[in-house]
Amino acid sequence: MSEDKFTFTVDGIEIEAEAGQSIIQACDAAGVYIPRLCYHPDLEPAGHCRVCTCKIDGRRSSACTMPAAHGMVVESDTAELNGDRRILIEMLFAEGNHFCPSCEKSGDCELQALGYRLGMVAVTLPYLWPERELDATHPDIFIDRNRCILCSRCIRASRTEDGKTVFGFEGRGIHLRLNIDAKHLDETTLAAADKGVHVCPVGCIVIKRTGYRTPYGNRQFDQAPIGSEIEARRARPKRGVESK
Amino acid sequence: MMPSENGKPVMENVSAAAAPQVAAAVDAAIKAVGADRTRLMDIVQAVQQRLGYLPDEAIHTIATALGIHAVEVEDMVSFYAFPNREPKGRFHIRLSNTPVSLMKGAGDVAEAFARAVGVSIGGTSADGEFTVEWTSDIGMADQEPSALINGMVLTGLTPADPPDIIAKLRRGRTISTLPLFPGLDSQEGVVFPQARVASSLLQAGPIIFRQAGRGDGVRKALTLSPEGVIQEITKAKLRGRGGAGFPTGLKWKLCRQSPGDAHHVICNADEGEPGTFKDRVLLTEIPDVVFDGMTIAGYALGARHGYVYLRGEYAYLWNSLQAVLQNRRRLGLLGPNICGREGFDFDIRIQLGAGAYVCGEESALIESLEGKRGSPRDRPPFPTDRGYLQQPTAVNNVETLTCVARIMEKGNEWFTGYGTAESTGTKLMSVSGDCPHPGVYEVPFGITVNEFLDLIGALDAAFVQISGPSGQCVAPKDFGRRIAFEDISTGGSFMVFGADRDVLDVAHQFAEFFVAESCGWCTPCRVGTTLLQKNLEKIIDGRGTLADIAALEGLANTVTRMSRCGLGQTAPNPILTSMRNFPQAYEVKLQPEAFLPRVTLREALAEAIEVQGREPVAEEEEA
Numbered sequence: 001m002s003e004d005k006f007t008f009t010v011d012g013i014e015i016e017a018e019a020g021q022s023i024i025q026a027c028d029a030a031g032v033y034i035p036r037l038c039y040h041p042d043l044e045p046a047g048h049c050r051v052c053t054c055k056i057d058g059r060r061s062s063a064c065t066m067p068a069a070h071g072m073v074v075e076s077d078t079a080e081l082n083g084d085r086r087i088l089i090e091m092l093f094a095e096g097n098h099f100c101p102s103c104e105k106s107g108d109c110e111l112q113a114l115g116y117r118l119g120m121v122a123v124t125l126p127y128l129w130p131e132r133e134l135d136a137t138h139p140d141i142f143i144d145r146n147r148c149i150l151c152s153r154c155i156r157a158s159r160t161e162d163g164k165t166v167f168g169f170e171g172r173g174i175h176l177r178l179n180i181d182a183k184h185l186d187e188t189t190l191a192a193a194d195k196g197v198h199v200c201p202v203g204c205i206v207i208k209r210t211g212y213r214t215p216y217g218n219r220q221f222d223q224a225p226i227g228s229e230i231e232a233r234r235a236r237p238k239r240g241v242e243s244k
Numbered sequence: 245m246m247p248s249e250n251g252k253p254v255m256e257n258v259s260a261a262a263a264p265q266v267a268a269a270v271d272a273a274i275k276a277v278g279a280d281r282t283r284l285m286d287i288v289q290a291v292q293q294r295l296g297y298l299p300d301e302a303i304h305t306i307a308t309a310l311g312i313h314a315v316e317v318e319d320m321v322s323f324y325a326f327p328n329r330e331p332k333g334r335f336h337i338r339l340s341n342t343p344v345s346l347m348k349g350a351g352d353v354a355e356a357f358a359r360a361v362g363v364s365i366g367g368t369s370a371d372g373e374f375t376v377e378w379t380s381d382i383g384m385a386d387q388e389p390s391a392l393i394n395g396m397v398l399t400g401l402t403p404a405d406p407p408d409i410i411a412k413l414r415r416g417r418t419i420s421t422l423p424l425f426p427g428l429d430s431q432e433g434v435v436f437p438q439a440r441v442a443s444s445l446l447q448a449g450p451i452i453f454r455q456a457g458r459g460d461g462v463r464k465a466l467t468l469s470p471e472g473v474i475q476e477i478t479k480a481k482l483r484g485r486g487g488a489g490f491p492t493g494l495k496w497k498l499c500r501q502s503p504g505d506a507h508h509v510i511c512n513a514d515e516g517e518p519g520t521f522k523d524r525v526l527l528t529e530i531p532d533v534v535f536d537g538m539t540i541a542g543y544a545l546g547a548r549h550g551y552v553y554l555r556g557e558y559a560y561l562w563n564s565l566q567a568v569l570q571n572r573r574r575l576g577l578l579g580p581n582i583c584g585r586e587g588f589d590f591d592i593r594i595q596l597g598a599g600a601y602v603c604g605e606e607s608a609l610i611e612s613l614e615g616k617r618g619s620p621r622d623r624p625p626f627p628t629d630r631g632y633l634q635q636p637t638a639v640n641n642v643e644t645l646t647c648v649a650r651i652m653e654k655g656n657e658w659f660t661g662y663g664t665a666e667s668t669g670t671k672l673m674s675v676s677g678d679c680p681h682p683g684v685y686e687v688p689f690g691i692t693v694n695e696f697l698d699l700i701g702a703l704d705a706a707f708v709q710i711s712g713p714s715g716q717c718v719a720p721k722d723f724g725r726r727i728a729f730e731d732i733s734t735g736g737s738f739m740v741f742g743a744d745r746d747v748l749d750v751a752h753q754f755a756e757f758f759v760a761e762s763c764g765w766c767t768p769c770r771v772g773t774t775l776l777q778k779n780l781e782k783i784i785d786g787r788g789t790l791a792d793i794a795a796l797e798g799l800a801n802t803v804t805r806m807s808r809c810g811l812g813q814t815a816p817n818p819i820l821t822s823m824r825n826f827p828q829a830y831e832v833k834l835q836p837e838a839f840l841p842r843v844t845l846r847e848a849l850a851e852a853i854e855v856q857g858r859e860p861v862a863e864e865e866e867a
Contacts, residue, residue: 047622049767050806060805065622087802091771125799126778126842128771150764168315169617169764170322172600174774176764179322181315 006070011077023063031234033227034076038151039064046152086118094125097146104211105203107219113226137186148178148204158196166190269294270305284615297328323617325599333368333375338392341378342518343750344676350389356403360410381518382557385676386444395559398438449670449686459577461536461649473544480656481668485643487735499628502636507547510639514555516601517712519737522672523642525684531568537645542590550592556599601761606639619765620809663689667728678742693723702740712737713754714814719825747829754818769812772803787840
């Protein structure tokens with residue numbers, strides 16, 4: 001093992017990491033999936049959704065923001081943590097207006113896929129039925145805030161990747177909403193090719209005239225559960241670690 | 245598309261008419277603090293002072309002046325309670341809706357204000373003169389009902405007062421007497437007898453309120469090396485007085501060791517925990533000692549800049565605190581070469597907050613001080629490594645810094661002579677509620693709740709809420725417990741409730757408080773606080789069953805375990821501790837059924853009945 005590499009364990013599995021990596025980055029590379037929602041590999045972590053919360057040396061923290069360190073003992077795939085994660089997913093379903101059967105993101109939606117992966121059968125929490133706004137003014141992009149989960153992926157991507165800062169938050173607490181840098185979306189510099197448009201994990205920001213190109217049943221999470229693309233990496237690197 | 249599509253009022257006319265004023269207001273603000281993105285809070289407050297609110301044009305002009313996007317200005321502005329995005333009354337009257345203020349009659353006083361100006365609470369009078377609103381705690385729990393009017397505080401009000409107050413306000417011109425808020429012209433002979441915040445220092449103890457000369461602690465510190473000062477604080481076993489109890493010496497050591505271009509000292513005067521007002525008393529009675537403590541911290545940490553983050557509700561202290569700072573500069577206790585020590589330069593700036601409880605959390609405070617929304621940060625990195633402007637920063641409570649000065653004056657052995665082994669020194673307790681003498685008491689750590697209740701004369705307390713909503717609801721069976729970090733750890737809020745007070749009512753008001761004050765950054769707190777309130781309401785409304793108790797407890801535990809910062813982690817405490825200590829209060833509300841829906845069929849159909857204009861044909865279902 002080279003100088004700047006070290007190991008820690010997640011649920012007893014030894015993970016090799018290098019300095020500067022967060023727990024989630026190291027685990028992704030090693031093929032160990034930690035459920036997450038607001039995290040995106042190309043963006044700075046923001047710690048909104050808390051789905052990736054793990055017990056790290058006995059204390060809970062979000063795996064996306066916690067730097068990996070040598071000898072850390074991380075618990076992730078436990079009944080208690082997965083139970084809490086499922087409640088977080090339920091909270092997001094209860095907070096917005098999510099109608100999967102009529103949503104063009106169904107099957108590609110990370111919120112929906114996490115619900116399935118974490119064993120959410122129905123929302124057991126009271127729905128809040130908020131009034132949320134749509135914006136269809138842009139020729140190529142449509143925003144439906146009913147489905148927004150306030151993950152800030154678009155905000156971060158628009159600022160750091162697109163250099164446009166089209167998005168921001170407005171308000172606080174349960175009244176927090178996704179804001180845009182103009183009255184209407186067509187007055188912003190947003191373009192369909194922007195990263196800020198493509199990182200939305202749900203059906204809030206959608207590109208017009210692309211819905212249903214792939215039919216229900218053939219979409220990403222119709223084929224395999226969310227996280228399996230990460231878990232597919234596992235077998236090889238793990239043997240590599242063990243051989244040392 | 246809906247006409248009010250983005251939820252903002254249409255203000256083109258106002259903006260167009262006010263355009264020159266908007267430009268002038270933004271210009272003046274930028275001139276005062278510079279085109280500095282980190283001073284956005286000051287710019288916004290100064291512009292609002294001139295215009296009364298922040299029209300869209302002001303948002304855009306500020307953004308242009310700072311070279312940022314309007315959406316970034318809105319992001320910050322919309323977070324805080326005090327900035328107005330739409331026109332409000334020339335006089336903005338705010339009353340706090342805490343359990344203590346309400347039991348002292350704030351409801352009747354608020355109604356009387358509303359009647360006197362002809363609006364319902366939350367509204368603005370037709371002539372644009374007055375807005376009457378509820379707000380979270382304003383730091384006056386010892387003299388409620390109180391009202392905050394454009395930065396001025398009126399205390400000890402009765403429902404008979406508002407008509408006279410309103411009449412006087414109508415006559416008054418709004419001329420700023422306060423730096424950042426439209427104030428009242430006191431030169432006009434308009435006198436408000438209620439505009440007097442009582443000190444309420446009822447028991448001065450041997451440490452915090454001891455007599456000493458201004459700057460004594462600083463001069464003593466300068467006889468030691470910076471490391472020597474930290475060692476002295478460490479030996480005194482001083483722990484943070486905000487409630488968390490982190491060892492101050494360790495915090496300073498970590499901060500000093502951390503490499504950076506500049507180290508910063510921050511005094512956390514965002515005293516927002518309902519029922520706490522001891523920092524108000526310290527900043528009124530002995531501000532020089534607080535500034536001594538900050539200056540000592542500056543010396544120990546090698547910091548040149550100190551900041552007092554003063555909660556917006558305490559804006560009325562601004563002028564007196566500035567005068568104290570000015571005097572210290574004159575005396576050589578601030579500025580270059582303090583006390584003649586070559587190279588020891590330190591100065592203090594006061595940052596006024598704008599109404600956000602969460603900014604009392606140190607990383608949220610730092611975000612706010614940088615001119616952003618006050619959402620806490622994920623840790624690590626800790627502020628001692630990367631705090632204000634990403635530099636090593638020590639954030640200390642007002643009371644902690646006072647203790648620092650006292651330890652320097654008299655030494656660590658004297659300090660550890662008070663309190664317990666793990667909780668040295670004394671603690672300021674802010675007492676409010678059902679007791680004859682609300683106010684601030686300095687007591688040694690280790691005092692039992694019972695002893696303290698005797699001291700303050702609250703002889704028939706049914707329960708006590710210690711540390712505010714985020715603390716715990718303590719029942720008589722636990723009155724033998726001690727106030728100390730190793731037992732009941734507290735920032736000092738001590739609310740007494742008599743036998744006729746309803747535990748569930750108090751828990752519900754606290755639940756509402758967290759809904760209003762959650763920053764919204766993380767899911768469990770943003771959504772969880774609202775769900776907790778709803779689930780509690782179901783039980784209070786008599787529609788709860790045993791299953792709802794289990795659901796409420798489960799949800800509360802998830803919010804505690806998964807939230808990002810202390811606000812969310814403690815938000816379920818009022819519910820969890822009242823459930824644990826007063827199960828009977830919940831039990832009497834429960835229904836025998838295995839399950840009851842949240843709403844009755846009739847409530848569910850109400851909207852349809854209204855739309856159709858006719859009653860359902862079927863027989864009424866039973867509630």
